[in-house]
Amino acid sequence: MEIWDLINPILRVVFYFTAFGTAGTTLFILHFRKHAHPELLYHCKNLIHKSALGGILISLILFLSVAGNIGGDLASIFEYPMLQIAFFSKAGIVAITSLLGFTIIFIAGNWRSKWRTGVSITGSCIILLSFVIVGHSYREGLLTQFLLLVHLIGIAYWLGSLLPLSKLCRIPDIGNLPLIAHGFGIFAIGYVSALVFAGCIFAYKIMGGVTPLIDTTYGNTLLIKIIVVTLLLSIAALNKFLMVPLLSQNLYRGARRLRFFVNLEMVLASLALLLTSLLTTSLDLPLGYNQ
Numbered sequence: 001m002e003i004w005d006l007i008n009p010i011l012r013v014v015f016y017f018t019a020f021g022t023a024g025t026t027l028f029i030l031h032f033r034k035h036a037h038p039e040l041l042y043h044c045k046n047l048i049h050k051s052a053l054g055g056i057l058i059s060l061i062l063f064l065s066v067a068g069n070i071g072g073d074l075a076s077i078f079e080y081p082m083l084q085i086a087f088f089s090k091a092g093i094v095a096i097t098s099l100l101g102f103t104i105i106f107i108a109g110n111w112r113s114k115w116r117t118g119v120s121i122t123g124s125c126i127i128l129l130s131f132v133i134v135g136h137s138y139r140e141g142l143l144t145q146f147l148l149l150v151h152l153i154g155i156a157y158w159l160g161s162l163l164p165l166s167k168l169c170r171i172p173d174i175g176n177l178p179l180i181a182h183g184f185g186i187f188a189i190g191y192v193s194a195l196v197f198a199g200c201i202f203a204y205k206i207m208g209g210v211t212p213l214i215d216t217t218y219g220n221t222l223l224i225k226i227i228v229v230t231l232l233l234s235i236a237a238l239n240k241f242l243m244v245p246l247l248s249q250n251l252y253r254g255a256r257r258l259r260f261f262v263n264l265e266m267v268l269a270s271l272a273l274l275l276t277s278l279l280t281t282s283l284d285l286p287l288g289y290n291q
Contacts, residue, residue: 003074004068004069005282007065007068008065008069008281008282009274009277009281010277011058011061011062011065012276012277012280013270013274013277014054014058015059015062016273016276017051017273018052018054018055018058018102019098019128019131020160021047021048021051021054021055021160022048022051022052022055022105022120022123022124022127022160023124023128023156023160024155024156024158024159024161025044025047025048025160025163025164026048026105026117026120026121026124026160027124027153027156027157027160028044028157028160028161028164029041029044029045029048030117030121031184032180032183032184035176035180036168036176036180037168037173037176039171039173040164040167040168043164043167044164045109047163048105048120049106052102052103052105052106053102053106055098055099055102055106056102056103059095059096059098059102060095062091062095062098063086063092063095063099064077064083064086065077066086066089066091066092066095067082067083067085068082070082070085070086070089090134091134094130094131094133097126097127097130097133098126098127098130100123100126101123101124101125101126101127101130102123102127103123104120104122104123105119105120105123105127107119108120108123128149128152128153128156129149131149131152132145132148132149143205144202144206147199147201147202148198148202150194150195150198151194151195151198151199151202153191153194153195154192154196154198155195157187158188158191158195158236159266159269161184162262162265162266163266165180165181165184165258165259166259166262166263166266168180168181169256169258169259170255170259174251174255175251177247177251177255177258178247178248178251181239181243181244181247181258182244185239185240185244188236188240192233192236196229199229206285207222207285207286212286216286217283218279218283218286219286221278221283222275224275225272225276228268228271228272228275229272231268232265232268232269232272235261235264235265235268236265239258239265243258244258246258
């Protein structure tokens with residue numbers, strides 16, 4: 001096993017966290033700015049700023065890793081010929097594209113302008129588009145690229161809202177928590193439905209059927225991810241239909257319980273992202289199934 005077989009999945013997971021931390025939290029602010037407490041808005045802006053900075057760093061490392069993968073060892077990341085090849089490779093272009101998106105968001109975070117949110121959304125779109133430049137979706141054509149993009153927007157909204165919701169459950173003034181939690185659930189119906197629908201069709205198209213889920217390592221890993229996501233959906237439904245109504249009966253008790261389940265969602269989401277990383281970096285689609 002080469003060193004990059006171990007490093008690549010880790011880099012990809014970190015990239016996912018920074019991407020959804022920036023794009024997702026930007027979406028959260030876009031939807032709930034007018035109802036958010038100033039402390040929550042400050043937390044969200046700080047989260048976006050730090051995620052964007054982390055994204056800049058991980059994008060640079062990902063670019064260097066392209067050179068490392070080409071050369072086959074760690075020393076290759078410092079070799080000019082390898083870096084030159086990486087610059088013109090598809091994986092290198094992905095790293096550069098995401099770097100551009102993160103940089104735009106990071107710079108916009110220092111502005112005091114009404115255009116800041118719009119610029120941050122532009123940067124978020126660039127980051128999400130970087131996911132479809134290479135990989136399974138690119139090879140399968142425009143339909144799978146579109147499906148993946150819809151899937152990613154749904155993930156960004158869902159996962160990017162978890163940290164702000166957890167923070168909202170902890171700040172002294174949680175008066176708007178029921179309103180925001182209810183609104184989050186309403187929007188989530190559309191976002192998560194699109195996420196699941198697009199994800200299922202995308203997986204079916206790239207694998208060519210259901211049989212590979214049972215017969216192949218790639219399919220087994222994807223099946224485990226589906227189980228984790230199903231657990232996530234179950235907890236999200238529990239929050240919407242039990243925890244959010246509890247807020248109107250006992251605000252502080254409901255906030256404590258909601259925070260527990262939101263944190264549990266974050267743990268499961270981290271596992272889902274780790275499995276996604278393995279699918280995109282360490283496992284190949286089964287030959288013959290996706291033809």
